[in-house]
Amino acid sequence: MSLTLFVDITVGGLILGGLYALIAAGLSLQYGVARVLNVSHGEFIMLGALATYSLYTLFDINPLISLVITGPIIFAIAFLIHNTFFQRLRRASESIGEFEGTSLLASFGLLFIIQNIALLFWGPDIKGYTYFDKQVNLLGAIYGANRIIALLFAVGIGLGFYFFLVHSRFGKGIRAAAQDVNTAQLVGVNIHRMLGLCFALGALLAALAGSLISAMFELTPFMGLPYTIIAIIAVVLGGLGNILGSLIGGFILGIIGNLVTYLHPGLSLIAYYAIFLLLLLIKPTGIMGK
Amino acid sequence: MISARSLFFSRSARTFLPILILVLLATAPVYASLYTLISLSNVFMYIVLTVSWAVFSGPSRYISLASAAFFGIGIYVSAILGNVLPFPVVVFIGGLLSFLVALLVGLSSLRLRGMYFTIFTFGLSELIRHSVHWWEVNMTGTVGRWVVAVDQTIVYYAMLIIVMMTVLVAYTISRSRLGFALRGIGESEDAADHMGVSVNALKIITFAISTFFMGTAGAVMATRWTYIDPSIAFNPLFSFMPVLMAIFGGIAQIVGQIIGATALTVLADILLTKFPYYYMLSYGVILVAVILFLPGGLMALQAPMKNWYERSFVK
Numbered sequence: 001m002s003l004t005l006f007v008d009i010t011v012g013g014l015i016l017g018g019l020y021a022l023i024a025a026g027l028s029l030q031y032g033v034a035r036v037l038n039v040s041h042g043e044f045i046m047l048g049a050l051a052t053y054s055l056y057t058l059f060d061i062n063p064l065i066s067l068v069i070t071g072p073i074i075f076a077i078a079f080l081i082h083n084t085f086f087q088r089l090r091r092a093s094e095s096i097g098e099f100e101g102t103s104l105l106a107s108f109g110l111l112f113i114i115q116n117i118a119l120l121f122w123g124p125d126i127k128g129y130t131y132f133d134k135q136v137n138l139l140g141a142i143y144g145a146n147r148i149i150a151l152l153f154a155v156g157i158g159l160g161f162y163f164f165l166v167h168s169r170f171g172k173g174i175r176a177a178a179q180d181v182n183t184a185q186l187v188g189v190n191i192h193r194m195l196g197l198c199f200a201l202g203a204l205l206a207a208l209a210g211s212l213i214s215a216m217f218e219l220t221p222f223m224g225l226p227y228t229i230i231a232i233i234a235v236v237l238g239g240l241g242n243i244l245g246s247l248i249g250g251f252i253l254g255i256i257g258n259l260v261t262y263l264h265p266g267l268s269l270i271a272y273y274a275i276f277l278l279l280l281l282i283k284p285t286g287i288m289g290k
Numbered sequence: 291m292i293s294a295r296s297l298f299f300s301r302s303a304r305t306f307l308p309i310l311i312l313v314l315l316a317t318a319p320v321y322a323s324l325y326t327l328i329s330l331s332n333v334f335m336y337i338v339l340t341v342s343w344a345v346f347s348g349p350s351r352y353i354s355l356a357s358a359a360f361f362g363i364g365i366y367v368s369a370i371l372g373n374v375l376p377f378p379v380v381v382f383i384g385g386l387l388s389f390l391v392a393l394l395v396g397l398s399s400l401r402l403r404g405m406y407f408t409i410f411t412f413g414l415s416e417l418i419r420h421s422v423h424w425w426e427v428n429m430t431g432t433v434g435r436w437v438v439a440v441d442q443t444i445v446y447y448a449m450l451i452i453v454m455m456t457v458l459v460a461y462t463i464s465r466s467r468l469g470f471a472l473r474g475i476g477e478s479e480d481a482a483d484h485m486g487v488s489v490n491a492l493k494i495i496t497f498a499i500s501t502f503f504m505g506t507a508g509a510v511m512a513t514r515w516t517y518i519d520p521s522i523a524f525n526p527l528f529s530f531m532p533v534l535m536a537i538f539g540g541i542a543q544i545v546g547q548i549i550g551a552t553a554l555t556v557l558a559d560i561l562l563t564k565f566p567y568y569y570m571l572s573y574g575v576i577l578v579a580v581i582l583f584l585p586g587g588l589m590a591l592q593a594p595m596k597n598w599y600e601r602s603f604v605k
Contacts, residue, residue, distance in 0.1 A: 037405055088582060100405050101353055105537065106581045108530055112574025120567060229416065232409055240405070266424050273417035280410045281398055 009262055015147050017254025018154030019209050021247045023227055024234035026205030028246035032178040033198040036086055036103040040111035041231055042224030044203040048210025049219050050122050056129055063131055067211050071204050078203030082196045118221040131215040150212040178241050233276040239286030319443045327446045333555045334449035335511050338456050340551040342503040343532035345460045346496045348541050349472035353408045358528035359415035360388040360501040364508025365523040372438040381509040388505025389498050396494035419524035434519035437512045448510045456503040460544050538580050540589025
């Protein structure tokens, strides 16, 4: 393997992996702490991406600036969704297992709702725009500058999120709640606020990833579900409920996906599913699990 | 005097009403239009998917999202063998193959509990869909296939027979030791295990039996569509709809499942023709609303309705 090819596959894998890591960390927050296996996770990516597209094409707003516009709005929407829908479901459920089942189904409903509202709003056509697509040469491998920027931003957001999780007081509360909700409550974590904020934070990460994706790929209201599936796989790879593991899982999946795409373009999705099913059968606790 | 009460709530009505409906359905090709027959076959398809999904997932609380996989297997059997073998044999093979695949899947996956099982089944049916798509594109050269068409009346009767078989088997299982054991697993798998229920064997066999009917339904319905491809045959909606329909009607009773499947299929028909753009949107709203406000499904309304009726009309 020549150096150029190696760089090509690695950097391409890192770009995908960085985005997958953000998306997976978001889902991990929603499932690991709020206990909602949110199948509509990808719809928040789609909302972030299409909103960024509209802001750019209609108002000429720089996609990197729309990060700070779309992010908070989607954060607020998700917080509201959690505190109306899921909070209510959680109270009505007898056990956490029952809540996981019903919230999974409710999030399917949410998927249909968000996707079809977006469909009414943006229409079914494929959209896309070019932003900063100057070519960058990395040891012979050529990339659009927007992809490198997306990678840098994804790594930046991921690192920021990591330090927030490990060092801030709130981040420690989140990790405590991910380990054991009841004990976390006993040591003074405000669970009810925490759950809503974690769900919203998960959607925020999805929306940010969506904004970063928007300049790279084709955009449609149906683009969300594949990302949801990738996120679920990355989360299982890192261990359900292990937020830091899911960041790593995202990167691994991105690199594997890019490698398989290079070997045989049609097989990447099949490879994801095959890895996923094997993992579930052999080591359902994930690569970081005990 | 025949009051509404004796019509709907009395014991004799409970035996009489199903027979009446069955006779009406069995003679439908004589007086009903072709359009009605086609709509009814569609309703039957969803009844089979819903009731057979609920045979396993209802009492055991293992939510399977693999119905599309087994339904799709039946469809592909029909597409491949349709012009080689007689129709009833094709339908039976469709069911049998689903049954065998489900045995394999069950053997490998039913150790997984709760959420892991659900995402595994979803991943499995997506893996099958993408693999078949890849195979068709790279090996066969075309994505789609043609299915030999069968007379609509035959499709109608075949579906009616499958519905009756599914309901009969579902009813028998729910009343048998198997059904009680499954409910035990749903309540607490560890407790059931300790009481001597062979948990894994029962889960696998019920799961496989339930998929037999999905496969046969797929094999029959494929002849109606004449053209199929992986995204039609393994459409994830075939996995979600049965769940939605069972919950909408009332997952605990077979009658509820049938009512749920019928109501939502008819509703889908109306929405698709009148408001095509709001079709999936309204489905989402219904799903969320039912889960939030009517966890017992339509069947949960039965008791309050009966109460209301007795208070206001029966002196």
